[in-house]
Amino acid sequence: MNVLAILVVSAAILYLGYRFYAPYIEKLFDVDASRMTPAVEINDGVDYVPTRRFVIFGHHFASIAGGGPIIGPTVALIFGFLPVWLWIIIGTLFIGAVHDFSALLASMREKGRSIAEIAEKTFGRTGFLLFIGFTVIMLLMVTSVFLTLTTTALSSKYPLEHFGVSATQIRTVVENGVTYAVVGGIASTSVIIITCLAPLIGFLLYKKKLNSLVVSALAIMICAVSIEIGLIYPIKIDTTIWMIILSIYTLIAAGVPVWLILQPRDFTNSFLLYGGIGGMIAASFVLGLRGETINAPLTNITSGNLHLGYIWPILFITIACGAISGFHALVAGGTTAKQISKESPDAKVVAYGGMALEALLAVGVVIAVGYGLQFDRLESIVFPTDPAVKSNPILAFALGMGGMLNSSFGLPIIYGAVFGILMVEGFVVTTLDTAVRLNRYLLEELWRMLFRNVPKLLGTYIFNSFLCVALMFILAYFNAFKQLWALFGSANQLLAALTLITVSMWLLKKGKKHLFALIPGIFMFVTTIASLIVILAREYIPQGNYMLATGDILLIILSLGVAILVVKSYKGRGAGVGI
Numbered sequence: 140m141n142v143l144a145i146l147v148v149s150a151a152i153l154y155l156g157y158r159f160y161a162p163y164i165e166k167l168f169d170v171d172a173s174r175m176t177p178a179v180e181i182n183d184g185v186d187y188v189p190t191r192r193f194v195i196f197g198h199h200f201a202s203i204a205g206g207g208p209i210i211g212p213t214v215a216l217i218f219g220f221l222p223v224w225l226w227i228i229i230g231t232l233f234i235g236a237v238h239d240f241s242a243l244l245a246s247m248r249e250k251g252r253s254i255a256e257i258a259e260k261t262f263g264r265t266g267f268l269l270f271i272g273f274t275v276i277m278l279l280m281v282t283s284v285f286l287t288l289t290t291t292a293l294s295s296k297y298p299l300e301h302f303g304v305s306a307t308q309i310r311t312v313v314e315n316g317v318t319y320a321v322v323g324g325i326a327s328t329s330v331i332i333i334t335c336l337a338p339l340i341g342f343l344l345y346k347k348k349l350n351s352l353v354v355s356a357l358a359i360m361i362c363a364v365s366i367e368i369g370l371i372y373p374i375k376i377d378t379t380i381w382m383i384i385l386s387i388y389t390l391i392a393a394g395v396p397v398w399l400i401l402q403p404r405d406f407t408n409s410f411l412l413y414g415g416i417g418g419m420i421a422a423s424f425v426l427g428l429r430g431e432t433i434n435a436p437l438t439n440i441t442s443g444n445l446h447l448g449y450i451w452p453i454l455f456i457t458i459a460c461g462a463i464s465g466f467h468a469l470v471a472g473g474t475t476a477k478q479i480s481k482e483s484p485d486a487k488v489v490a491y492g493g494m495a496l497e498a499l500l501a502v503g504v505v506i507a508v509g510y511g512l513q514f515d516r517l518e519s520i521v522f523p524t525d526p527a528v529k530s531n532p533i534l535a536f537a538l539g540m541g542g543m544l545n546s547s548f549g550l551p552i553i554y555g556a557v558f559g560i561l562m563v564e565g566f567v568v569t570t571l572d573t574a575v576r577l578n579r580y581l582l583e584e585l586w587r588m589l590f591r592n593v594p595k596l597l598g599t600y601i602f603n604s605f606l607c608v609a610l611m612f613i614l615a616y617f618n619a620f621k622q623l624w625a626l627f628g629s630a631n632q633l634l635a636a637l638t639l640i641t642v643s644m645w646l647l648k649k650g651k652k653h654l655f656a657l658i659p660g661i662f663m664f665v666t667t668i669a670s671l672i673v674i675l676a677r678e679y680i681p682q683g684n685y686m687l688a689t690g691d692i693l694l695i696i697l698s699l700g701v702a703i704l705v706v707k708s709y710k711g712r713g714a715g716v717g718i
Contacts, residue, residue, distance in 0.1 A: 140220070140432055140433055140437075141427050141430065141431070141432055142423050142426045142427045142431055142432065142433055142506050142510055143423050143424055143426065143427020143428065144427065145224070145423075145433065145502065145505075145506055146420065146423045146424075146427070146499075146502065146503070146506060149224070149227075149228060149498075149499060149502045150499060152228055152232070153228070153231065153232070153495040153498055153499060154495075156231070156232040156233075156236065156491075156495065157236075157487075157491055157492055157495050160232060160233075160236075160237075161236070161240065161487045161491040161492075162487075163655075164237065164240055164241065164244075164491075164655065165483065165486075165487060167646075167651060167652050167655065168241070168244045168248075168651075170244070170482045170483045170486065170487075171482055171483065172481055172482060172483040172484075174482050176189070176247055176479050176480060176481065176482060177247055177250050177251035177476060177477055177479075178190070178251075178477055178478050178479055178480060179480060180250075181250070181251070181477075186251075186474075186477050187251060187477045187478075188477070188478055189478070189479075189480040190478040190479075190480060191480070192480070192481075192484075192485045192488055192489070193488075195475060195478045195479065195480075195485070195489055196488060196489045196492070196493060197409070198474070198475075198478075199470060199471075199474075199475045199489050199490075199493050200493045200496060200497070201405055201409050201412070201566075202405075202470045202474070202475075202573075203239075203460070203464065203466070203467045203470055203493060203494075203497060204412065204460070204493075204496075204497045204500060204566070205460070205566035205567060205569070205570045206285060206288065206533075206563045206564075206566055206567040206570065207459055207460025207461065207464060207466075208460045208461035208497050208498075208500050208501040208504065209500075209501075209504050209533075209536055209562070209563050210288065210532050210533065210536070210563070210624075211457055211458040211459055211460060211461055211462075211501070211628070212227065212458055212461055212501045212504045212505050212508070213504060213508050213517075213521065213532045213533075213535050213536045213539075214447070214457055214521055214532050214624065215443075215447075215454055215457040215458045216435055216505060216508055216509060216517065217439060217442055217443045217446050217447060217517075217518065217521065217522065218438070218439055218440060218442075218443030218447075218450055218454055219435065219436050219437055219438035219439035219440065219443070220433055220435045220436065220437055220438075220505065220509055221437050221438055222438065222440070222443075222450060222454055223454070223458065223505055224502065224505060226454060226455060226458055226462050227458065227461055227462050227498050227501045227502055227505070228498065228502075230455075230458075230462030230463055231461075231462055231463070231494055231495060231497075231498035233659060234462070234463045234635075234639075234659040234662070234663065235461075235462050235463035235464065235467075235494050235498070235635075236490070236491045236494040236495060236498075237639070237655065237656060237659060238463055238464075238465075238467065238468065238494075238635050238638060238639055238656075238659070239467045239468070239471055239490040239491065239493065239494045240486070240487065240490040240491040240494075241639070241642045241656050242254055242467070242468040242471045242472060242490075242638050242642060243471040243472070243475060243476055243479075243486055243489070243490040244482075244486055244490075245257055245472075245641075245642045245645055245646075246471060246472035246476035247476045247479060247482065247486065251472075251476045251477040252472065253469070253472040253473060254270065254468045254469070254471075254472045254638050254641060254642075255267055255270040255271060255274065255472075256472075257472070257641055257642075257645055258270040258637070258641045260645075261641055261644045261645050261648065261708070262641070262644070262704045262708070264588075265700070265704065266641070266701075266704055267588075268585075268588065269637070269697055269700050269701055269704070270637060270641070271581055271584065271585055271588075272693075272697050273465075273630065273633055273634045273637055273694070273697055274469065274577075274581055274634060275578060275581050275582065275585070276630050276690060276693065276694060276697075277465060277466070277627070277630040277631050277633075277634050278574045278575075278577055278578040278581070279578065279607070279610055279611065279614070280614075280623065280626055280627035280630050280631075280690075281466070281570065281574045281627060281631075282389075282570075282571055282574045282575055282578070282607070282611040283610075283611045283612075283614035283615045283618070283623055283627075284615075284620065284623040284624050284627045285567045285570055285571055285574075286382060286385060286386070286571060286611055286612070286615040287615045287618070287619070287620050287623055288532070288533055288567060288620055289381070289385060289533075289564060289567050289568060289571075290378045290379075290381035290382050290385065290615075291378060291529045291530075291531050291533070291534075291620065292323055292326070292531060292533035292534055292537075292560055292563070292564060293323045293324075293326060293327045293330065293376070293381055293560075293564065294323050294324075294375075294376065294377065294378045294381060295322060295323035295531050295533075295534045295560075296312060296319035296320060296321050296322060296323060296324075297319060297320055297322055297534065297538065297556075298317055298318070298319055298320075299311055299318045299319060299320045300318075301320075301538070301552065302320050302322075302541075302551065302552045302553040302556070303545075303551060303552055303553075304320075304551060304553055306318060308370075309321075309325070309370050309373075309553060310324065310325075310370075310371075310372075310373045312375070320553060321373045321375055322534070322537070322553065322556050322557060322560065323534075323560065324369070324373030324374050324375045324376075325366070325369035325370055325373045325553075325557045326369065326557050326560040326561055326564060327369070327373065327374040327375075327376060327381075328365065328368055328369035328372055328373055328374045329362070329365035329366050329368070329369045329557070329561055330561070330564055330565070330568065331374065332361065332364075332365035332368065332369075333361060333362065333365055333404065333407055333408070333565065334388075334400070334404065334568070336361055336407075337399070337400050337403040337404045337407065338399050338400065338403065339403075340354060340357070340358055340361075340403035340406060340407055341398045341399050341400070341402060341403035343357070344402075344403060344406060345398040345402065345403075346398070354406075355410070358406060358407040358410055359410050361407060362407065362410060362411055362561070366554070366557055366558070366561070369557065370553075370557075378529070379616070382612060382615060382616060383612075385568070385571065386608050386611065386612045389571045389572060389575050389608055389611070390575075390604055390605065390608045392571075392572045393572055393575040393576040393579060393604050393607075393608075394576075394600055394604055400572065401569060401572050401573065401576075404565065404568070404569050404572075405566075405569055407565070408561075408565030408566055408569065411558070411561050411562045411565055412562060412565070412566065414558075414562075415540070415558065415559070415562040416500055416503060418540075418544060418558075419503040419504075419506065419507050419540070419543070420503065421547070421548075422507075422543050422544055422546075422547035422548065423503070423506055425547040425548070426510065426543070426546060426547050431510065431546070432510075433505075433506060433509040433510050434509055434510055434512075434513060434514055435505075435508070435509035435510075435514050435517075436514065442518070446518075446522045447621075448625075448670075448673055448674065448677060449673065451666070451669070452666040452667070452669040452670040452673065453625075453670060453673065453674075455632070455663075455666045455667075455670070456625065456628035456629050456631075456632050456666070456667060456670045457624070457625075457628055458501070459627075459628045459631045459632055459635075460497065460501075460631075461497055461498055461500070461501030461504075462498070462501070463632065463635050463659075463663065464631055464632075464635060465630075465631045465632065465633065465634025465635035465636075465637070465638060466631060466634070467494070467635075468634065468635065468638040469577065471490060473577075475489060475490070504536060506543075507536065507539045507540045507543045507559075508535060508536055508539035508540075509539070510539070510542070510543055510546075511538070511539035511540060511541065511542030511543035511544075511545075511546070512535060512538050512539035512542055516535075516538070517535050517539070520532070520534055520535040520538070521535050522621075529619065529620065530619065530620045530621055532620070533559075533560060533563050533564070533567075534556075534560070536559055536563065537555075537556040537557070537558075537559030537560045537563075538552070538556050538559070539559070540555050540556065540558065540559035540562075541553065541554070541555030541556035541558075541559060542555070543555070544558075571611075575604065575607045575608060575611070578603075578607045579600065579603040579604050579607055582597075582603045582606065582607070583597075583598065583603055586598065613686075614686070614687075617686065618684070618686070618687060622678065622679075622682075622684065622687060623687075625670070625674045625678070626674070626687055626690055626691060626694075628670070629667050629670050629671050629674070629691075629694060630690075630694055632663050632666065632667045632670075633663075633664070633667045633668075633694060633697075633698060635663055636660050636661075636663035636664040636667060636701075637660075637664075637701055638660075639656045639657070639659055639660030639663065640656075640657065640660040640661070640664065640701065640705055642656045642660075643656040643657035643660060644705065644708045647708065647709075664698065664701070664702075667698070668695065668698055671691050671694055671695050671698075672695075674691065675688060675691045675692070679691055
């Protein structure tokens with residue numbers, strides 16, 4: 140298929156969903172532009188702050204669109220272009236965007252409370268504990284899988300001949316007679332520079348209140364200069380050493396004020412993300428007008444089943460972000476619901492529109508990898524036959540982006556590849572900061588619920604942060620990406636299912652139509668339970684991986700608890716409300 144046609148058709152379908160299905164959901168929630176939002180009603184100047192529509196859209200999108208919509212589609216492309224594209228588009232329209240939009244609206248109607256608090260109100264204390272359990276496990280898997288991916292990508296190398304440059308132009312290493320470009324080392328230098336200069340950006344932007352355009356120009360300059368320095372002075376660090384460094388960094392970063400590292404890193408990295416999206420869109424136009432088509436096969440089910448597992452349910456948990464993600468509910472109910480100024484049209488633009496844009500990003504990734512990287516290379520990088528070689532989907536995406544930008548604009552592949560790694564890495568590292576911080580909060584809340592008098596040690600920042608980081612490191616060190624991603628995807632999609640089910644029961648209590656949320660919630664629930672059973676029987680038990688098997692079984696038990704609560708809710712209130 141023509142690459143431009145894919146992009147245009149995808150954008151058109153997503154727009155139709157935004158134009159017609161989103162208003163239907165607004166109607167079911169009785170969205171009213173005149174209704175006072177929590178941000179306006181409470182407005183404490185700290186958490187509850189009315190924010191301009193497109194400013195909050197930027198913050199929300201940057202929070203949900205990290206590495207997930209890039210990594211998932213890259214891995215799942217082994218099933219072929221068509222299944223991946225269909226799940227991204229259909230999943231977003233009727234499940235993912237519905238999940239994000241309804242979670243945001245429910246949170247806004249409950250004074251900006253989190254989905255966990257809404258679950259407590261809907262199902263009682265048991266519902267709250269189940270939600271906390273899902274969230275803790277999901278965030279733990281997020282941090283461990285992203286730590287694995289980050290360290291692998293930053294340590295990656297690839298044969299120099301692929302990049303079309305000489306050994307005199309960039310730093311290389313020679314192993315077994317093969318000359319490799321240390322593409323990960325180049326990106327490592329850039330990541331370190333951006334991170335070290337984050338406090339400066341934070342100081343100028345949030346403390347000195349310097350003009351945002353000036354700070355933006357400085358951030359863009361830092362990104363560009365860091366890449367040039369990386370080409371000259373790449374930092375080559377072993378994967379295990381990187382794990383230790385990033386674990387220590389995360390432990391520190393999770394405790395310092397957000398304006399010092401987290402927010403300025405997001406601010407700087409946003410230019411890489413938006414630049415990457417813009418680059419993929421522009422390249423698609425150039426290539427499409429030339430009549431270029433995607434190289435990936437339309438379907439490749441047999442190979443996909445071999446490498447990952449049965450297309451159902453595995454495809455639907457491999458692509459989480461980009462189709463549906465439970466993590467988005469944490470963002471919607473955690474911060475976004477407290478900053479929306481008007482119910483209409485702000486909530487629709489931010490939540491449904493933000494998810495639609497993330498889906499378009501996922502489609503762009505499919506085009507970049509499917510066109511810019513030969514399919515056999517994709518398979519060898521993501522699913523290496525040598526057990527000593529680690530799966531490296533970030534490198535696969537980076538090489539695909541490099542090939543795409545080279546074919547369209549003549550940019551040397553090495554530049555596009557480094558840019559592609561940085562596009563992912565910046566947000567992956569930020570995700571580590573955020574997820575560990577959130578998990579620390581959740582653990583503190585969990586101890587308060589489990590103990591009448593919380594032991595002093597359990598209530599400390601150091602203990603909970605160290606526990607989160609230690610568990611992250613152990614899981615990442617002893618497990619490969621493929622093993623971790625399957626459990627992460629299942630936990631993430633179960634959290635999404637729980638959110639949809641919680642919102643539907645909340646609507647049922649209010650006598651409103653709820654099946655539009657319950658039906659996709661049940662679909663995701665059944666799909667993820669099936670995936671947990673498949674990976675448990677196919678991988679964890681045969682491999683003797685009792686660590687991940689325990690997490691798998693725990694998720695199944697928590698899921699059964701949710702099912703019992705839903706059945707009780709229906710028996711107590713009936714199911715007489717329509718769709």
